[in-house]
Amino acid sequence: MSDRVDLEAVLQRAQSLMERLEGMLPPPAPPIQWDAPAFRWRQGQLQSIPEVGPLSLDDLLHIGRPRELLERNTRQFLAGRPANNALLWGARGTGKSSLMRALLTRYASEGLRLVQVDAHELVDLPRIVAPLRDRSERFVLFADDLSFEANEPAYKALKAALDGDLEATPENVIIYATSNRRHLMPERSADNLEAKRVDDEIHPGEAVEEKVSLSERFGLWVAFHPFSQAQYLEVVRHWLAHLGGGPMTEAARREALQYALLRGSRSGRVAWQFARDWTGRQGEA
Numbered sequence: 001m002s003d004r005v006d007l008e009a010v011l012q013r014a015q016s017l018m019e020r021l022e023g024m025l026p027p028p029a030p031p032i033q034w035d036a037p038a039f040r041w042r043q044g045q046l047q048s049i050p051e052v053g054p055l056s057l058d059d060l061l062h063i064g065r066p067r068e069l070l071e072r073n074t075r076q077f078l079a080g081r082p083a084n085n086a087l088l089w090g091a092r093g094t095g096k097s098s099l100m101r102a103l104l105t106r107y108a109s110e111g112l113r114l115v116q117v118d119a120h121e122l123v124d125l126p127r128i129v130a131p132l133r134d135r136s137e138r139f140v141l142f143a144d145d146l147s148f149e150a151n152e153p154a155y156k157a158l159k160a161a162l163d164g165d166l167e168a169t170p171e172n173v174i175i176y177a178t179s180n181r182r183h184l185m186p187e188r189s190a191d192n193l194e195a196k197r198v199d200d201e202i203h204p205g206e207a208v209e210e211k212v213s214l215s216e217r218f219g220l221w222v223a224f225h226p227f228s229q230a231q232y233l234e235v236v237r238h239w240l241a242h243l244g245g246g247p248m249t250e251a252a253r254r255e256a257l258q259y260a261l262l263r264g265s266r267s268g269r270v271a272w273q274f275a276r277d278w279t280g281r282q283g284e285a
Helices: 001-024 064-078 096-110 121-134 152-164 189-194 205-215 231-241 252-261 268-284
Strands: 039-042 045-049 084-088 110-116 137-145 173-179 196-198 201-203 221-224
Touching: 064 084, 064 096, 064 137, 064 221, 084 096, 084 252, 096 110, 096 121, 110 173, 121 137, 121 152, 137 268, 152 205, 173 205, 189 201, 201 268
Parallel strands: 039 110, 084 173, 084 221, 110 137, 137 173
Antiparallel strands: 039 045, 196 201
């Protein structure tokens, strides 16, 4: 009788412990809505993004060459033809991320889907692509604003996924990344001290080779350059018309230049932000 009472007490305590543990576990992942245009990988789960703000390719001024290169590569990918992973690098605010959103707006009806992955989540790449492998849609893994140190696990995971992993990336998955740095890693003057001269040729040191080894695994490099003053003002004029802020008056022109000076940048992003501010203030007046 005593043994039976002891067993029941143990079972009750075990049941109580299991209930407490269940309360500490994260809730089960909601079902993936595959008809969504975009997704994000967060905390080990693929989450649907049911709506993405539309953006027309024609609204992205003065990035004609980057647009041409990436749009052509994306069309190849959508058609099932060979296409390259792409690195979009260059000055901040010049349209790298906006171009990705505009491509999704343009080609979502043809099966293009975006999966946004934060840099530190890239260690999960095998888990991210697993549910995408047998889908009919074409997925761009979009890693925005990348920057690494050489010893980061995410750096090694991305390097292997781009070229070198024994398990190939699915045919319906491609990687597009943006960065302000062409080589995705900080470049220090001390790195150049490792360079060696061999038969009158300069050979970079190991540190430089390591920095280049990741970016060169992207088959397509797309460069974005700072805007001139004339280009910046033209983008301001475009967004003023688009937002209903009226024509580019002398007052608007003067304030737009002052706005860029205070921000320390002439870019599409700054032009958009000024146009919103100006248009909002006109409505208030």
